[in-house]
Amino acid sequence: GLWLAPLPLLVARRAGRAFDPFDPLWLSSLVYLFAYGAVPALQLWDTPPFDTVTGYLRLSPPHYALAAVLSGLGFIAFVVGYFSPLAARAATAASRPHRRGSGRHELLWGGVLLLAGVLAIEATLVLAGAWNYSPAELLTGELRDAMLRALAGRGYLSVGFLAFTIGAVLLAMHAARRIEESGGSGRRVVAVYALTACVVGLLMGLLLGSRQLVVVTAVQLLVAYHVTHRRIPTRAVAGSFGVLAALGVVFVSLRNSGRLTLNPVEWAAYAAKTFDGFNFLTNALARVTDLEWGRTLVEDVFWTYLPRSVFTGKPTAFGIVDAQDAIVPGLSDAVGATATFPPGILAEGFVNFGIVGVVVLPFLAAVLLRTAFEWAAVGKGAAALVIFGYLLGNQTGLFRGFGQVLAAILVVAVLLAPLLLPRAIPRRGVARARWAFAALAALPLLAIPVAIDPDPALTPPVATAQPAPQSPSVRGRAIKRAVEQEAQKGRLRLLVFSASWCDDCVAQEEQIADAMGRSDLRAVRIALQDSPRAIAREASAEHPRLIAPTVHDDGHITFAKYGLTTLPTIIVMNGDRLTACVITGPVRSDGILAAVARANGSGRC
Numbered sequence: 001g002l003w004l005a006p007l008p009l010l011v012a013r014r015a016g017r018a019f020d021p022f023d024p025l026w027l028s029s030l031v032y033l034f035a036y037g038a039v040p041a042l043q044l045w046d047t048p049p050f051d052t053v054t055g056y057l058r059l060s061p062p063h064y065a066l067a068a069v070l071s072g073l074g075f076i077a078f079v080v081g082y083f084s085p086l087a088a089r090a091a092t093a094a095s096r097p098h099r100r101g102s103g104r105h106e107l108l109w110g111g112v113l114l115l116a117g118v119l120a121i122e123a124t125l126v127l128a129g130a131w132n133y134s135p136a137e138l139l140t141g142e143l144r145d146a147m148l149r150a151l152a153g154r155g156y157l158s159v160g161f162l163a164f165t166i167g168a169v170l171l172a173m174h175a176a177r178r179i180e181e182s183g184g185s186g187r188r189v190v191a192v193y194a195l196t197a198c199v200v201g202l203l204m205g206l207l208l209g210s211r212q213l214v215v216v217t218a219v220q221l222l223v224a225y226h227v228t229h230r231r232i233p234t235r236a237v238a239g240s241f242g243v244l245a246a247l248g249v250v251f252v253s254l255r256n257s258g259r260l261t262l263n264p265v266e267w268a269a270y271a272a273k274t275f276d277g278f279n280f281l282t283n284a285l286a287r288v289t290d291l292e293w294g295r296t297l298v299e300d301v302f303w304t305y306l307p308r309s310v311f312t313g314k315p316t317a318f319g320i321v322d323a324q325d326a327i328v329p330g331l332s333d334a335v336g337a338t339a340t341f342p343p344g345i346l347a348e349g350f351v352n353f354g355i356v357g358v359v360v361l362p363f364l365a366a367v368l369l370r371t372a373f374e375w376a377a378v379g380k381g382a383a384a385l386v387i388f389g390y391l392l393g394n395q396t397g398l399f400r401g402f403g404q405v406l407a408a409i410l411v412v413a414v415l416l417a418p419l420l421l422p423r424a425i426p427r428r429g430v431a432r433a434r435w436a437f438a439a440l441a442a443l444p445l446l447a448i449p450v451a452i453d454p455d456p457a458l459t460p461p462v463a464t465a466q467p468a469p470q471s472p473s474v475r476g477r478a479i480k481r482a483v484e485q486e487a488q489k490g491r492l493r494l495l496v497f498s499a500s501w502c503d504d505c506v507a508q509e510e511q512i513a514d515a516m517g518r519s520d521l522r523a524v525r526i527a528l529q530d531s532p533r534a535i536a537r538e539a540s541a542e543h544p545r546l547i548a549p550t551v552h553d554d555g556h557i558t559f560a561k562y563g564l565t566t567l568p569t570i571i572v573m574n575g576d577r578l579t580a581c582v583i584t585g586p587v588r589s590d591g592i593l594a595a596v597a598r599a600n601g602s603g604r605c
Contacts, residue, residue: 001037001072005029007079015083020377021237022226024369024392025082031395032078032362034268035275036071036346040064042268043278049269052276053341055504055567056328063285067278070285070358074346077359081366090367091374094384106382109418110170113163120160121208147208156307161210162408163415165200165217166386170419172196173224173382180229189229193221212394215244220389228380274396277344281358284327284347287501292352296323300403305411320401323351330499330528330567342400349402361402368409383419387412493596494523495571496548497559504586505568512570514589516548521596525550528559528567574599 008029012019043050043059051057081087128147176189197218205214222240226232300319308314317325321332324343331341342348345365349357369391376388390412391398391405398405413420496512498505515521525548553559562571566584572595574580580599583592 001033001068001075002041004072004075005033005037007076008082011079011083019234021232021234022223022373022392024373025079027392027395028078028366028369028398029075031275031399032075034271035277035344035399036075036281038268039272039275040068040071040278042265042272046265046269049266050272050279052273052279053328053331055502056331057276057279057283058286058501058503059279059282060286063282066285067282070281070350070355071278071346074349074358074362078362078366081363082370084363084367087367087370090371094371094375094379105419106170106174109416110167110174113167113415114171115167117160117162117164117167120157121164121203123160124157124208156305159305159411159415161204161208161213162411165204165213165220166412166415168196168200169217169220169224169386169389170382172221173228173385176224176229186230189225193225197221212396216390216393219393220386223376223389223392224385227376227385275344275399276341277346277399280324280327280341280343280347281350284343284350287328288326288351290326291354292323292326294352296320296348296352297403297406300401301407301410304404304407319403320348323348326351329501342404345399345402365398365402381419383416386416493521493573493599494592495558495573496523496525497528497553497564497567497569497571498525499528499567502567508568508570508586511587511589511592512548515592515596518589519593519596523548526558527552572596572599 008025012025017023039050047059124147172192175192179185179188179192200217201214204210204217222232222237296319299322303314303318306314317332320342324341325332327343327347343351345361346358349359349361351357353360372384372388372391376384387409391409394405394408397408494512494515496508498508500506512523516523527550562579562582564582564584568585570583570587570592572580572583572592581595583595
């Protein structure tokens with residue numbers, strides 16, 4: 001992929017395209033080449049720092065090489081799509097003169113969206129119990145986890161956050177335009193945009209922890225200034241992105257290691273934790289055999305922003321999560337409560353359409369980017385500037401999951417519908433329309449949220465060697481039968497949840513075998529999202545000393561019943577065959593034996 005880096009510049013020069021630092025071709029190409037060119041190259045240089053989902057993603061050499069070739073093919077498709085006749089026709093159609101909304105339209109609708117956003121933020125703060133946090137905790141993002149829990153089943157409140165940022169941008173654009181029309185100085189325009197960016201940054205970034213909306217809003221304001229006021233020099237744009245990159249390096253370094261490192265490879269590795277699409281593509285090539293044929297993309301567009309409190313049949317896992325689980329079975333159950341791991345645009349394309357999808361999705365993304373850019377640059381309408389700024393500022397989302405970006409763009413278009421269709425707002429009676437729009441925007445946000453019972457498979461992981469939250473009986477006929485048979489043979493003490501695709505699980509087998517060899521312990525191995533034959537075969541090949549029956553946890557019944565989320569996991573049972581404790585993550589044989597000894601003494605470990 002890195003050999004193709006000059007391709008966008010060469011094609012742009014051949015096409016006679018004037019350079020514009022806000023042309024998405026340049027930023028998107030840099031992001032693509034980093035995620036699918038620099039990351040795999042640096043992985044060969046130093047592999048461990050780039051291990052994004054430890055124990056779940058395997059980088060087999062043949063599929064790694066094939067992923068590198070397909071990544072380059074996808075980049076060629078991206079460049080071809082950007083300069084294709086389809087993109088040119090779509091850009092021309094979007095750039096045709098169209099009726100723009102007046103300044104009053106922007107002022108009115110910006111105020112409505114801002115009001116709706118304020119109501120959504122207030123409702124979320126109340127649900128999250130913000131009054132229990134000190135000012136210092138609020139400003140350092142400690143409220144974020146509580147807010148995520150408050151938003152469970154109330155996704156419409158997150159749409160309110162988006163409405164708040166769009167409303168702030170519309171009001172800033174209106175104020176800047178009025179300043180210019182009245183003969184005000186350019187410094188006042190810059191001050192308005194800077195003040196808006198600071199307010200949104202403080203509220204969304206520090207208080208609510210939504211860093212993506214902070215970046216998107218800043219880019220929207222830069223685009224608006226660049227297109228409608230004064231062209232920003234290339235050097236200034238490069239300097240701004242350099243400052244943002246430096247701040248990003250400092251933030252990510254402190255978050256991941258607690259210290260500021262001066263190793264560029266480590267910086268790239270930290271960023272690769274976000275752009276881990278190449279690793280998912282490698283595993284998709286190795287594991288995926290049944291294609292989804294666009295199902296995950298359609299589900300993302302249809303389900304993402306529908307409130308579960310209204311649409312009770314909305315699944316808990318759909319779209320990009322299904323694509324992720326097609327590549328790594330069970331990953332959403334293991335990490336669903338703590339993080340998300342979108343597989344990236346190329347792996348998403350492969351899961352749906354095979355190798356054809358690796359080409360088609362980058363092609364469509366390029367067409368979408370160029371259409372939005374031409375629409376904003378020529379039309380200069382408020383709605384066009386907001387939509388293009390969202391796409392340009394959301395490069396992370398674009399290259400992590402194409403279906404989710406389509407859903408977000410659809411929501412942005414709905415929020416901007418009165419500006420896209422200015423005839424929908426009557427010329428007369430604007431005052432009455434103002435209150436009508438305000439009522440319609442506030443009504444769903446003032447609705448009483450409906451409590452949703454959490455999926456037991458998404459509960460927080462149990463701490464290592466801590467008492468289990470409950471002591472349920474073992475579920476599943478095959479598992480019960482295996483447990484009873486082993487209990488009759490000797491001292492059954494261990495239930496081992498494992499999978500052949502989990503590297504940490506395979507490594508854990510040696511420690512379990514050593515613990516069993518040093519005592520009269522007996523164990524039952526439970527395969528999760530895997531076949532018992534596969535895990536038994538791999539375990540016997542890697543650790544022939546481990547002798548334990550292997551059964552399948554069909555439907556995650558036992559795994560969910562214990563409230564587990566992480567692999568590998570060992571359940572230590574006491575003499576009454578009740579749960580003494582749960583050990584999550586890698587543990588040595590001495591630790592296993594010590595937990596068993598404590599369980600024998602007190603019944604708990």
